[in-house]
Amino acid sequence: MACCPDGKSYRRLNAIHLLLIGVGFDLVLRNCGRGERCLRLWITRFNAQGIDGLTYRPRPGRPRKLAAATVESEILPLVDDPGLAGQLHWTAVKLSGWLKQEKPFDISYRTLVRYLHEHRYARRIPRPMPEPPDKDKWTQQREACATELAALLADPAARVFFGDEAGFEGDPRPRHKWVKRGSRPTQGYYGGHLRRNVVGAVEPASGEFVSLIVAHCNTEVFQAFLDVMAEEVPPEEGKQIHLVLDNAGWHKSARLDWHHIKPVYLSPYSPDFNPIERLWQHVKGQSMAGFLTNDGEALTDKLLDSLKNLLDDSKLVRSVCALPSFNRK
Missing domain, CATH: 1.10.10 (Arc Repressor Mutant, subunit A)
Incomplete structure (x- = not known):
């Protein structure tokens, strides 16, 4: 009862x-x-x-054409790897047609799309990433990096921050917007090269965020950021503070004073291991979307407000930078 x-x-x-x-x-x-x-x-x-x-009350509507287990075993592997069907790329129309011809599945385009949405699939434009020259060596390095990060995150004596730089322009890339059908939306631009950079570090576990707005990135600028971070994140007894970074030249300079921070470097071609990348995309897609200016001060002020909002909302930072299990493939 x-x-x-x-x-x-x-x-x-x-x-x-x-x-x-x-x-x-x-x-x-x-x-x-x-x-x-x-x-x-x-x-x-x-x-x-x-x-x-x-x-028990039977659900209204027609019964499902395919059980969820069948979708997971027969269709989703094809979506993840089109090569299993001798294809290079799928669209939903192409996949539904292929399934009708090659499999005993008589499902329409709309049904297929609904099944994909039920399993949290969505259309996304892949991020271009250069192919590593030696893929076998890259795979081994990536697996070792994933293992190291997983162990570091599981260590109760470690505080793990992820750092990176990002650029924000006065002429931002146009974003999706709602408009009436038949209209031709436009977005103005100045055609200049106004740009501000941000150096930042985030701790996904707590949502703590440290950032610095700069004009460019080099060893001196990164040292200034380390000085700021050392003040914002003071040493703790029984804790070691780690900063996970990519392999940019200024991250590995011998002249850097790391204070009480220990650097950890990602394997090459592994930006997906760094959750701060998603934080930058959130700022560009939410706070900075549609903001157009040719005034450097206005761009800095807008960027400063956006970063302050992140500092005041650790719950949002934790959500955006949530760490899934590391994909070692």
């Missing part, structure tokens, strides 16, 4: 419970507020099907 999906099921099971503990039929009938025919029907269903006879 405590696990009933709704009040109707609870009322039915309560009536059966009263009958089972010896309450008279007439008293149960008055308690449940239903007619004699209805109560006898509940008893018949309970005797024939047990609890399910009183709590």
Whole structure:
């Protein structure tokens, strides 16, 4: 009764419970507020099907063409790797047509798209990434890096920050927007090269965020950021502060004073291991989207407001920078 999906099921099971503990039929009938025919029907269903006879309600609509397990075993592997079907690229139309011809699945385009959405698939434009010259060596380095990061994040004596730089322009890339059908939306631009850079570090576990707006990036600028971070994240007894970085030249300069921070370097071609990348994309897609200026001060002020909002909302930072299990492939 405590696990009933709704009040109707609870009322039915309560009536059966009263009958089972010896309450008279007439008293149960008055308690449940239903007619004699209805109560006898509940008893018949309970005797024939047990609890399910009183709590299960069939879902409305047509039955599914494919079970969820079939979708997971037969369709999703093809979406992840088109090469299994001798293809290089899928669209939903192309995949639904291929399934009708090659598999005993008579599912429409709309049904296929609904199944993909149910399994958290969405259309995304892949981020261009240069192919490593030696893929086998790259795979080994990537696996070793994933293992090191997983161990570091599981260490209770370690605080792990992820750092990187990002550029923000006065002529931002146009973003999706809602417009009336038939209209031709436009976005102005100045055609200049106004740009501000941000050096930052984030701790996904706590949402703590440290950043510095700069004109460019080099060893001196990165040293200034390390000085700021050393003040913002002071040493803690029994804790080692780690800063995970890519392999930019100014991150590895021998002239750097790391204070109490220990650097950790990602394997080459592994920007997906750095969650601060998603934070930069969030700022560009949310706070800075549609902001157009040819004034350097205005760009700096807008960027400063955007970063302050992140500093005041650690819950948002944790959500954007949440660490999934590292993909070692």
